[in-house]
Amino acid sequence: MQRHRFNRRRIRPATFLLGLALCCCHGTVNAQSLVLRTAETHPNDYPTSVALRFLSERLSELSAGEVELKIYTGGQLGEEKDALELTILGGIDVSRVSLAPLNSIAPETTVLAMPFLFRSTEHMRSVLDGPIGKEILSSLESRGLVGLAYYDSGSRSIYNTRRPIHTPKDIEGLKIRVQNSDVAVAMVEALGGNPTPMGFGQVYESLMLGAIDGSENNWPSYESAGHFEVAQHYTLTRHTMVPEVLVISKYRWDQFDANKRAHLQQAAAESVSIMRKEWDARVEQSRDRLLAAGVELVENVDTDAFVGAVAPVYDRFIDTPQLQNLVSRIRAVGTTP
Ligand code: GTR
Numbered sequence: 406m407q408r409h410r411f412n413r414r415r416i417r418p419a420t421f422l423l424g425l426a427l428c429c430c431h432g433t434v435n436a437q438s439l440v441l442r443t444a445e446t447h448p449n450d451y452p453t454s455v456a457l458r459f460l461s462e463r464l465s466e467l468s469a470g471e472v473e474l475k476i477y478t479g480g481q482l483g484e485e486k487d488a489l490e491l492t493i494l495g496g497i498d499v500s501r502v503s504l505a506p507l508n509s510i511a512p513e514t515t516v517l518a519m520p521f522l523f524r525s526t527e528h529m530r531s532v533l534d535g536p537i538g539k540e541i542l543s544s545l546e547s548r549g550l551v552g553l554a555y556y557d558s559g560s561r562s563i564y565n566t567r568r569p570i571h572t573p574k575d576i577e578g579l580k581i582r583v584q585n586s587d588v589a590v591a592m593v594e595a596l597g598g599n600p601t602p603m604g605f606g607q608v609y610e611s612l613m614l615g616a617i618d619g620s621e622n623n624w625p626s627y628e629s630a631g632h633f634e635v636a637q638h639y640t641l642t643r644h645t646m647v648p649e650v651l652v653i654s655k656y657r658w659d660q661f662d663a664n665k666r667a668h669l670q671q672a673a674a675e676s677v678s679i680m681r682k683e684w685d686a687r688v689e690q691s692r693d694r695l696l697a698a699g700v701e702l703v704e705n706v707d708t709d710a711f712v713g714a715v716a717p718v719y720d721r722f723i724d725t726p727q728l729q730n731l732v733s734r735i736r737a738v739g740t741t742p
Pocket of ligand 1: 446485501502558584604605622623
């Protein structure tokens, strides 16, 4: 099967120029401190941004002020797909992204974006914290990125401007925005919708203008980006639990000595528990705020019908013994310590 893979020649000219500009004025603010430019799509109060600020402070502490992150929140450095391309080139040092736009860069990451793969948050965390999580992170190295940590992103559910959704039949004909990932496109297709891949920053306007009928995301993103103001029907499909990931440019990593690498790895590892605490609290908070704001929640979902409809997505993407083995190993991971 021919799948889109990352190709340096396909980088858009604007991305390339921005990359060059960032490379040229890169990095060191004074002789003592190295500042790592970090891309974050969410605003300052989102759990991932809070975790990154912790990481930056911890890194600065561990390195005695030698290294810190400068965090560009709210998508200032571009949509996730573009930010990733720039990170591979070394124009951005660190990116916090969803794993979904990495699917076309590293096929191993596809596994974690598969629908109905994880049984629960505990199952997902056990997988990510264990050898499988590490194996998938290390597959990024040959693609120009070094994986530092996974962050939680809860489960994604479908919302739309038109009608309550209970079964895949209700999705038929709806234009649903998805992340830039072939798996996400195939999944919405399998559910009978018309998938429309686009950057997160364009979704609000597209919903407003009626260019799309809906999208899919977790509670905090649905709330934080204001999508609920336009698309009021939220259905707890919980179809994927694709995690967030923190990556650093391999180009930049290769310039670091062992100390800098160890400090960065330690600060990133410590930021995971901060993120999880922030995340769990934010999910509750967002849910309460959204229900108070009048979102029409469908909890009574025909989950079996959804699981059945997306089964062909596995046949299409989990198409090598390596990927099949990863899926079986993930399913076999238990959750009791
Ligand atoms: C959010 C995720 C973002 C972005 C967004 C999207 O859940 O935190 O990084 O990927 O989804 O749908 O584009």
